[in-house]
Amino acid sequence: MDNLLQAVQARASQEEPWLVVITTDHGHIDEGGHGGDSARERASFVIAHGVGRQNPQWPQFFEPHELVSLLLAERA
Structure with missing residues (x-):
């Protein structure tokens, strides 16, 4: 993840705005529950x-279904 953010930060010096978004498809419990x-x-x-x-x-x-419209609203 650090490498990805460093690459984005290097590009930001070229006057390019970036929005880095990280999400998951679902949670997890320590006992091994998954989805x-x-x-x-x-x-x-x-x-x-x-x-x-x-x-x-x-x-x-x-x-979750609202994320797409939030992301599209950020395109400017």
Whole structure:
């Protein structure tokens, strides 16, 4: 991940704004649960970091299907 962010930061010096977004498809529990029906296994997260631009001002909580419209709104 560090290599990827370093590459993006190097490109930012070329006046290119970037939005790096990291997410998962589902959660996990330490006991080995992976993609099960528990709330923790169904949970996910999104990290968004602007390089050469502001970070997005997204709601703290949103539904997975809302991510696409949030990302498209950031294209400018």
